[in-house]
Amino acid sequence: MITVSVIGSGNVAQHLIKVFSKTTGIELVQAFARQPESLLHLLPYEKITNDYQKLQKADVYIISVTDNAIAEVSEQLPFKDQLVVHTSGTSAISILDSKNRKGVFYPLQTFSKNKEINFSSVPLCLETEDETDFQVLEKVAQAISEKVYRISSEQRRSLHVAAVFVCNFVNHLYYIGNEVCDKNNVPFEVLHPLIRETAQKIMELSPEEAQTGPAKRNDTKTIDQHIEFLKDSKYQDIYKLLTQSIQDVSKKL
Amino acid sequence: MITVSVIGSGNVAQHLIKVFSKTTGIELVQAFARQPESLLHLLPYEKITNDYQKLQKADVYIISVTDNAIAEVSEQLPFKDQLVVHTSGTSAISILDSKNRKGVFYPLQTFSKNKEINFSSVPLCLETEDETDFQVLEKVAQAISEKVYRISSEQRRSLHVAAVFVCNFVNHLYYIGNEVCDKNNVPFEVLHPLIRETAQKIMELSPEEAQTGPAKRNDTKTIDQHIEFLKDSKYQDIYKLLTQSIQDVSKKL
Numbered sequence: 389m390i391t392v393s394v395i396g397s398g399n400v401a402q403h404l405i406k407v408f409s410k411t412t413g414i415e416l417v418q419a420f421a422r423q424p425e426s427l428l429h430l431l432p433y434e435k436i437t438n439d440y441q442k443l444q445k446a447d448v449y450i451i452s453v454t455d456n457a458i459a460e461v462s463e464q465l466p467f468k469d470q471l472v473v474h475t476s477g478t479s480a481i482s483i484l485d486s487k488n489r490k491g492v493f494y495p496l497q498t499f500s501k502n503k504e505i506n507f508s509s510v511p512l513c514l515e516t517e518d519e520t521d522f523q524v525l526e527k528v529a530q531a532i533s534e535k536v537y538r539i540s541s542e543q544r545r546s547l548h549v550a551a552v553f554v555c556n557f558v559n560h561l562y563y564i565g566n567e568v569c570d571k572n573n574v575p576f577e578v579l580h581p582l583i584r585e586t587a588q589k590i591m592e593l594s595p596e597e598a599q600t601g602p603a604k605r606n607d608t609k610t611i612d613q614h615i616e617f618l619k620d621s622k623y624q625d626i627y628k629l630l631t632q633s634i635q636d637v638s639k640k641l
Numbered sequence: 642m643i644t645v646s647v648i649g650s651g652n653v654a655q656h657l658i659k660v661f662s663k664t665t666g667i668e669l670v671q672a673f674a675r676q677p678e679s680l681l682h683l684l685p686y687e688k689i690t691n692d693y694q695k696l697q698k699a700d701v702y703i704i705s706v707t708d709n710a711i712a713e714v715s716e717q718l719p720f721k722d723q724l725v726v727h728t729s730g731t732s733a734i735s736i737l738d739s740k741n742r743k744g745v746f747y748p749l750q751t752f753s754k755n756k757e758i759n760f761s762s763v764p765l766c767l768e769t770e771d772e773t774d775f776q777v778l779e780k781v782a783q784a785i786s787e788k789v790y791r792i793s794s795e796q797r798r799s800l801h802v803a804a805v806f807v808c809n810f811v812n813h814l815y816y817i818g819n820e821v822c823d824k825n826n827v828p829f830e831v832l833h834p835l836i837r838e839t840a841q842k843i844m845e846l847s848p849e850e851a852q853t854g855p856a857k858r859n860d861t862k863t864i865d866q867h868i869e870f871l872k873d874s875k876y877q878d879i880y881k882l883l884t885q886s887i888q889d890v891s892k893k894l
């Protein structure tokens with residue numbers, strides 16, 4: 389049995405609390421929340437604290453707070469020589485206070501409040517300074533997910549940049565597509581199979597092989613019609629920039 | 642039994658030939674290809690012609706060629722008063738020659754040469770000038786797909802613009818994500834679950850609810866780090882423009 393405590397009450401913290409609570413081989417000792425009531429729907433009162441001094445012994449302390457607060461929270465911990473990890477995609481391992489042993493436990497997934505996550509397919513990117521600590525963290529990770537990776541701080545930084553493109557920016561393109569549909573009285577669901585297939589295709593083909601559309605075909609007539617159709621100058625700029633970028637890739641091939 | 646002939650030998654034409662060949666209730670009479678050998682892996686020699694004069698009688702003639710060639714192909718057909726449809730997302734129904742009855746049979750999906758398609762979930766967007774023709778086309782569509790929509794030329798134009806955003810541009814963001822991973826020795830497959838979940842989420846949440854990431858959180862420190870990390874000025878421009886656009890949406894909410 390490995391014991392774990394979660395420090396934080398945000399989106400990722402809550403998803404971790406949920407999955408640890410139901411995982412055999414892991415005991416969730418406590419959760420720390422400045423406002424304990426924010427976690428009462430997940431844990432009994434006696435398992436939640438807002439006082440660092442009351443944190444009990446655990447094999448791993450997982451700090452899951454906003455990037456700006458990680459350093460400060462790790463400083464405030466009243467113990468030393470324990471394994472303390474953060475869950476951030478952007479912060480280096482070194483941001484943690486040196487009085488404890490450091491690690492990173494980064495779940496690479498998009499967590500929304502109103503959407504359940506199947507943790508078994510969430511990639512967990514692990515880093516520690518010490519090999520024994522890595523093995524402990526790996527056991528925790530393998531208990532909840534089938535996809536566990538050893539990823540350095542530098543690699544994690546690049547993964548996070550890539551994740552912004554393939555998730556956050558992709559979702560914004562869905563937003564624009566949805567808006568274009570709404571304005572023209574077409575149900576957005578007509579596009580759902582296309583969205584699904586576009587994502588599915590990238591698991592089997594390279595992005596170059598998977599690329600289709602007017603930019604790839606250099607179909608300037610369609611491109612010009614689309615730009616005119618859009619009217620909104622910001623969407624026109626996005627259309628032009630991404631079209632140009634696709635064409636630059638095609639030229640390289 | 643409804644009889645169908647496909648005119649064209651490109652990507653979409655080949656997918657249609659494949660699905661019609663194995664669909665009960667539909668008889669594929671012929672396919673027209675300028676180079677008949679390009680279809681020999683799909684059809685026996687006697688079912689392929691490169692001579693318009695040899696096109697036999699069918700209930701529906703489906704012209705599946707590049708947009709620029711649709712008008713000319715429809716003019717060259719040696720018969721009149723038949724149901725002739727095209728498969729284009731961008732061209733209006735009116736582009737077809739008026740000697741025949743016009744229609745559109747637009748499969749809204751991304752077709753790649755090396756990737757099989759399950760046609761039953763491909764949305765088919767239909768349009769005709771005549772209601773009886775619509776019923777014929779609807780029967781053909783329903784024989785191969787569960788998702789059949791009546792979509793006007795104007796609606797189809799907007800759908801095609803939206804499709805460029807949610808498919809072609811999305812795939813290009815996958816390309817950039819892949820490149821960032823490659824340059825930093827991280828396997829792109831680490832991002833596969835995130836890509837899948839981002840697409841899945843949009844079936845359940847609105848794009849506004851589904852939006853996450855530094856732009857949404859207005860995390861300027863991370864945004865600046867990412868822009869610096871990217872180095873490539875074109876990718877920096879894409880990052881800035883999409884970040885700005887996400888923030889403009891957040892302000893409106």
